[in-house]
Amino acid sequence: MPHPSSSKSPKKAVSRNFEIEEFLSGASKPKARQPAGAGKPLYERFQDAYDWIVNNAVITPHYDIEFNTAAPRSFRFQGAGTDLRLPTAHSWSSFVLLPLLTFAGRKKALFVGGPGRGKTASALLMGIMAGYPLKEMRRAMQHGQPQMTVADLLGSPLPKDLIQADDMEKIRIGWRAWIKMRVKIVDEYNRIPTRTQSALLTLMADGYAEVLGQTIESPESAWFLTANDDAGGGTYQVIEALKDRIDVVIKALTFNPRFLEVLQKRLENRERPEETMQAEKKHVFTETELDESYQEILAMPIARSLRRRIEFFAAQFDFCDLASVDIEYKSKDTIHLAGKTLSAVCANDCGRDKTKCLCSQTENGLSVRSLMTLLTFAKSMAWFRGSEEVSPEDVRQIAPFVLHEKLQPNPTSPYFDQQSAQIYRVDRIAWLRRAWDLACEEFVRLNLDRDDPVAEIDEIWTANGHLKSEPPVDVVDAQINRIETALAKFAKTSKLYAHVHTDVVKLKYYHQRYSNYRPWKLKHPR
Secondary structure, eight states: OOOOOOOOOOOOOOOOOOOHHHHHHOOOOOOOOOOBTTTBOHHHHHHHHHHHHHHHTOOOOOOOBOOOSSOOEEEEETTTTEEEEEOSSOOBOHHHHHHHHHHHHTOEEEEESSTTSSHHHHHHHHHHHTTOOHHHHHHHOEEOOTTOOHHHHHEEEOHHHHHHOSSGGGOOEEEOGGGGOSEEEEETGGGSOHHHHHHHHHHHHHSEEEETTEEEEOOSOEEEEEESOSSSOSSSOOOHHHHHTOOEEEEOOOOOGGGHHHHHHHHHTTOOHHHHHHHHOTTOOOHHHHHHHHHHHHTOOOOHHHHHHHHHHHHHHHBOTTSOSSGGGOBHHHHHHTTOOHHHHHTSOOSSOTTTOGGGGBSSOOOHHHHHHHHHHHHHHHHHHTOSSOOHHHHHHHHHHHSTTTSOBOTTOGGGGSGGGGGGGTOHHHHHHHHHHHHHHHHHHTTTTTOOTTHHHHHHHHHTGGGTTOOOHHHHHHHHHHHHHHHHHHHHHOOOOHHHHHHHHHHHHHHHHHHHHHHHHHHSOO
16 A cells, blocks of 8 residues: 655654653753664654555555644545544554554553454564564464463473472573563463463563562563453453553554455465565664664653643543542542442532533543553654654544553543533544543643643742752741642632642642751751
8 A cells, every 4th residue: 555755854862871850851852863774763764664564564544643734624424424634744554653652662552453453463563673583473472362371371390300309499490482572472362361361460560470489581572462352352351450551552443445456466476564574674673773762762852831731631530529528539549449439429519510521531540650651652652753852742642542441431421421422432542532632622721831830839849959959948938838828829719620639739748848848957957
């Protein structure tokens, strides 16, 4: 299928030492990126790999990750009412792009879709890009089946050692070679028995495997799991902790029969895309190049203005004013831990319009892991596109795939009863993207991009080195007074909406830190 060549805009970030503060703040400014491989920046080589895959391997006309430099032309189709948009900037197919971003960012992806949709083949292509021979990747692939044991997955003790050893520590384990690979594939993971899933969870989550007290470390890897559906189907129910470790869901969309000619030619020429990619070698990356790509991704800056929008968006979902009388426990977790349902609690009147407040739309909120994953994929998206920094549109396009399994919709929310929102009960990608849009619209309406009530207090806190610079007592007193004034204003002028709740909790945190520091400083003057 023809595909336009990727835009090759000038680029910047080079690999360098990375600090977590820079990842969270976006304060670092990447330097000029140096050419790698065949004289190209690494992000351009990933773009070339994308082009090769959509032209030669995965037949997908679905450009569902859309970017625009101007308002796109739109066509309205009758029936259920569908808009077709023609993007004005380079756009991408999620089924090809998301595996590449998972590969570059060393994350964990779940392919979902019916048999024969190319899930396993796409994962194999990522292994070839990491430099592994096709035969080795196929042998290393773990095939989920009901009889799979921990030994099948990880390895087993050497028979001679098991018989002769008088100490458990002397028993050597014949570890499976796939554990050390940088691309790992688990096919039909929902057919793996529960006990074996627990061993897989340890390897995915903690980076090591254990058999009879012996352990082996796994390098940072890109994981690709497959399942025929994402609704819990399979021989065994997937344990929640294992599902929680999946960073992004990749939906295998249906084949468009208008492209049958491509299949016919592939059949007649006996072409196998994975063998062709391996033979060409130009889309293979060394370990050094992959390490450098990862560092460049981490170095992509996120401006404070965008981070504020992400904070505002993330604040909406876990908050529930009816969950507790205490400010810290106004969380949906409080409801779940009490054995109650959100539907029962949310049915009571809290003085809010539940068709508009995002907090009514979900059963849960976002974990730290989910937010870190969202930041990583947003950085990966911007890096892949050749941008100077992460943009709001990068977040908008990638968030639905990252949060697909992280945010569970509340089916009793009045929001979904609206005629215009009923489709979101089925289309979770569109629902999550719409949630981001609604949050951004509210953020702008409240003028929070220009009037952040906590910004000045944040800046002084940072200027004081988080109290490490030991500011004088008069500075501390001024901050305590400023915090109390801000809290009084919140209490007088606003309901405790979700975003107000996060600001209030942060102000209480600052107040407590300053209040604890003040008596210490009086005892230790300088």
